Amino acid sequence: MSTTREHSEARLLVPSLVFIALVVAAVASLGAPLITSVATTFHVSLDSAQWTLTIALLSGAVATPILGRLGAGPHRRATILVTLAVVVAGSALTVLPLPFAWLLVGRAAQGVGLGLTALMMGVARDHLPEERSAATIALVSVVSIIGVGVGYPLAGLLTEFGGVRAAYGLGLFVTAIAFLAAWRSMPRAPEGRSAHVDIAGALLLAGGLFLVLFLAGQKSLWSHHLAVAVVLAVVAVLLLCAWTVSGLRGKKPLVDLRALRHPAVAGANVAMFVGAIGMYILLTLITRYAQTPHSAGYGYGLTTFVAGLVLIPFSVLGFVAGKLTPRMLERIDGAMLLAGSAVVIGGGFVLFATARSNLAELFAAMSVLGFGVGSFSAAMPGVILAFTPKSETSSAMSFNYVVRSVGYSLGSAIGGLVLAAGTDTGRIFPNDSAYTTAALVGIAAMAITTITSLVLARQRSPEAEPTASPAGAPSPSRSNQ
CATH class of the missing domain: 1.10.287 (Helix Hairpins)
Structure with a gap:
């Protein structure tokens, strides 16, 4: 293979990895802004419509470690293509005029795609130079989160003009493109790999x-x-x-749990779990607050589409932070950057708790959240992969994403429980003070995340880990263990 062709494939590979991670995240998040529309379109309760989101998270959490293990073997390309084919088929089920049960089947199939994020990181680590692979892995991690901010406003706009089927139709279109991109660009796994599920x-x-x-x-x-x-x-x-x-x-x-015995890996996953709880609390608080009608005594009564626009600063600042993080990792230890990012996210909570009297303040809080989440997500892979052999990249990151998914679900539930507790009998909407209470819970979660990251940074001192690089590449001795 010529050098020119190798460079051409590398240029195509990086955008494909990022695009696939963005697509599967955005498509999986389509359930959240469409819950009310699904309930009215299919004549089901809001609790039943909620399952269009829950079932996608569930199938993604289950599929992630399985795909991570398959991705560690010789058939990684086939695994990626088959998974994307399942996502495309599921997207078709969400568009066809079928009963509600088939919509849930389609959403479950779409959720399987969430397991591809870790595989994208494995491909980058195997087939790109060290410095470029580190930057690509960080970017893949970031877009897997900011995809939510991309999916919300687009889904809201399409729902207003064409109904819920039109919004799901967007999912079918972009997943089909993602499949073609993977077919064209995904390389085969290196020789000598094996996988057992x-x-x-x-x-x-x-x-x-x-x-x-x-x-x-x-x-x-x-x-x-x-x-x-x-x-x-x-x-x-x-x-x-x-x-x-x-x-x-x-x-x-299925997942090498022995690796969790290493303080750095265990600490990083604890920080991810608690941090994910806090991140999702604030994300749901701001979007729900923005859509609350003026009759509740607060809120802005925004439509699904306009409320989705509040997430644009989250996505933009998250992307900016993701691009800056590899450069910051050249000067700051990854665990210290996790701690700093947790402090930034906590700042977003403080801003929301103390200043939400106008829409500009919600945009500011969402911007701070986006920058903190982007930096946190971009730094996390390097902390874990510094102690992970290349062959175990997909498996190690898949477990981290399972931890993140469960943290998101618990964060959503905790935020909902706090708001429910602050809702007076006979009222539909919670009191304004309930949002402040929920924000204080989030601040506590991010304080725990900060402390965990600082302890992790102390354990990862340069004297103790002289061979760990900021790029997340393990030392030769570790990778051969």
Whole structure:
């Protein structure tokens, strides 16, 4: 293969990796702004319509470690193409005039695509030079989050003009393009790779995550059937404990849980989990506040489309932070950057808690959140991959994304519970003070994330880890272990 052709393929590969990560994130997020429209279009309750989002998160959380393991093997290209084909098929089901049950099937298929983000990172680490791969991995991590900000306003605009089917039609269009991009650009995995999917472990993880996300999304179950909710919570814990034991004892587990014994990897995942809870609380608070009608005594009564525009600063500043992060990592340790990013996100909470009397202040809070989330997301892969062999990139990052998905779901649930607790009997909308209380919960979450990251930075001192590079590449000795 000529040098010219190699350079040409490399130029095509990076945009394809970023585009695929952006598409699967944006398509999976389509459920959130369309919940009310789905309820009216399909004549179902809001709780039922909520499952168009929950089921996508669930299928993504289950598929992510499985795809991560398959992506570590010799058939990574085929895994990516088949997964995108499933996403395209699911997108078609959301557009066709079929009953509500088929819409849920389609949304579940779309959610499977969330597992591709970790595979995009594995491809970048295997086929790009070290410095470029680090920047690409950081960018992939960022767009997997700011895709939410891209999907919301577009979905709202299309719904206003063409109905819910038109919004899902956009998902079908962009996923088809993503499939073609992958077909044209995805290289084969390096020689000598092998992959084994732990079926029993996958079932245990699927069952545990299903119950966790189900319980997080069913607020009425906790209030009206507390005993049932507690029993299901115990079952979820038992399933996840069984999966953990299986992963530690198995020779070829679904996720290499032994890697979590390393303080840096364990600390990074704890920071991701708590940080994700805080990030999603603020994201949902601001969008919900913006759509609350003036009759509630606060809010701005924005339509779905206009409320989605509030997320544009989140996406723009998140992208800017993602581009700046690789340069900052040349001067700042990755864990220290995580801590600094958590402080920035906490600043967004403080801004929302103290100043939300006009729409400009909501834009400012969303801008601060976007910059903090972008920097946090871009720095996270380097912290984990510094202690991960190249062959385990997809698997290691897939677990981190499972942690993030569960954190997002819990953040959404916690925010909803706080607002529900602040809603007076007979009223539809919570009191304005409930938003302040929820913001204080988010500030506490980001304080914990900051402390965890600072402890992690202390453990990752240059004297203790002389071979770990900011780019996230492991030392030769580690990669061969």
